[in-house]
Amino acid sequence: MTIVVAYVPRPEGHAALDKGIAMAKESGERLVVVNASPGGPHDDTTMIDGSELERLEQRLVDEAVPGEVKQFVRGNSAVNEIYALIEKENASLLIIGLRKRSAVGKLLLGSVAQELLLNVSCPVLAVKAG
Numbered sequence: 529m530t531i532v533v534a535y536v537p538r539p540e541g542h543a544a545l546d547k548g549i550a551m552a553k554e555s556g557e558r559l560v561v562v563n564a565s566p567g568g569p570h571d572d573t574t575m576i577d578g579s580e581l582e583r584l585e586q587r588l589v590d591e592a593v594p595g596e597v598k599q600f601v602r603g604n605s606a607v608n609e610i611y612a613l614i615e616k617e618n619a620s621l622l623i624i625g626l627r628k629r630s631a632v633g634k635l636l637l638g639s640v641a642q643e644l645l646l647n648v649s650c651p652v653l654a655v656k657a658g
Contacts, residue, residue, distance in 0.1 A: 529618060529619065529620035530558045530559070530620065531551055531559050531619065531621045532614055532622045533559065533560070533561045534562055534564075534625075534644065535561045535562060537574070537575075537580055538573075539658055540655070540656075541625050542625070542657070543625045543655045543657045544623045544624055544625035546655075547655045548623045549587075549588075549593055551623070552593045553591070558617075559595035560596055561584055561588075561595065561596070562610055564599070564600040564601070564604075564605075564606040564609035566601070566602075566603050581597055581599060585597050598613065605640075606640050607643045610648070611648060614650055615649065620651075621650055621652075621653060622651070622653070623652075623653045624641055624652060626641060626656050626657070627657050641654070
């Protein structure tokens, strides 16, 4: 089976990746790191660039973790891309990172994180950043 990590280039994404690598090593499962966005003309801070993609791929090699990094910018929401990947990979676990939020942010949690926590077909591990 496969562990999926939803990755964004922020501290919560790094925390999720660290936990995913540790759990993949422990369980011997394959690790798929996914970075997804609908794309568009706006500046999307959730997307990684080519050098970050290469760095993530190299980290999996250096850590001797079987897996890959996937990036999707196909006009679909990040949630839909992650749902589809979980189903395709028959994921045993999804790992997401959470960050500390303001009172209003706590109320809303974050649309992507909230949708994933409530609706994916596999267990979800939410990891807090630093």
